[in-house]
Amino acid sequence: MANSDERDTDVPVETREEVARAIRRSLAKHGYAALTTKKVGAESEKSESTLFYHYETKDDLIAVFLRSSIGWLSEQLETLDIDDPVEQLTTACELLLVDPDDEHMRAINIAVMELLSHAPYNETLREPLLEYEHHVLDTLADILRDGIEQGVFHAVDPDATAAFILSTTDGSTGCVLALEMDDTGEMIRTRLFEYIESELLVQNTQ
């Protein structure tokens, strides 16, 4: 995390935010493979040369976008201002599963899956993707830990349960979002919430 932030230190915050916005829009429209610096420039009010003044390659710009997205899940949850860990967890799952009818979020998630497939061969993308996945895992594990402390979740392993949930939601990107096997999306969602209810929730019935 320190490394990638250091590289950016000299770049004005405003420019980084504009880069992240332009990359987000152009990735959603074109995906990673077809993305060119021209297409990134077309999505910004700033000139292409301004965007590229501080960065050398397309991947450097994508890394800016990825780093700007690292905290999105915890930020979304903070904005929603939910106190109850059960509601926090179900909301986080809904956000991670992505609404297939939300074209922009669908396209961005498919593009991030494409970036993940390049991670083994591309250090510039790998580092922020690793940070991103770790942050989501930590956010889920923290919710679980809070819920266990408050007695609303069973004393499961928070990290392993977070990994299991993230794997399930990440895995829906291929079959639900990319291949649009829509009934599959509803089945995965239902099963995931049934899992949370039967395996995690402490039932107040005795």
Added chain:
Amino acid sequence: MANSDERDTDVPVETREEVARAIRRSLAKHGYAALTTKKVGAESEKSESTLFYHYETKDDLIAVFLRSSIGWLSEQLETLDIDDPVEQLTTACELLLVDPDDEHMRAINIAVMELLSHAPYNETLREPLLEYEHHVLDTLADILRDGIEQGVFHAVDPDATAAFILSTTDGSTGCVLALEMDDTGEMIRTRLFEYIESELLVQNTQ
């Protein structure tokens, strides 16, 4: 399914098998974006012109590989000749989770994730990928149905449970195989088998 098969009818089986082998090897080495017809040719004993005689584009060749892979899970299970549905299900999960130390399988699964990210924009890849995912879902659902009939699994919805399991195993491709978050792989595996035990297996204890 008919469409894609019809296109291949005139091509000798031996040639199709050779195309599938060459694509499998070259996809594992280079991924999809960096794959060129030259690189495909380099992985085959047949000449580049022989491989490309029947097919026009790189994607046509990849579709041949994907169609040749559609039945791999059920074929693997048949080869292993396992009768017990419980053992069939756990073996299927092990196969779908992929051993991260198996470099070839790891690379192929990451490449298929890359192909999935192109599916929305690429009809040639989408059709065989859809068939592939449906076949895996059907294989898992059939195992569950058999187990329910034999009384070893609870009467869960076989299709929804298959979708949930496939989503979980597909989702490990990003964090475990591409990003090599190894401890995450072990956590997902453990949690998935715990899920099978507590939610699916009929316990013989009463």
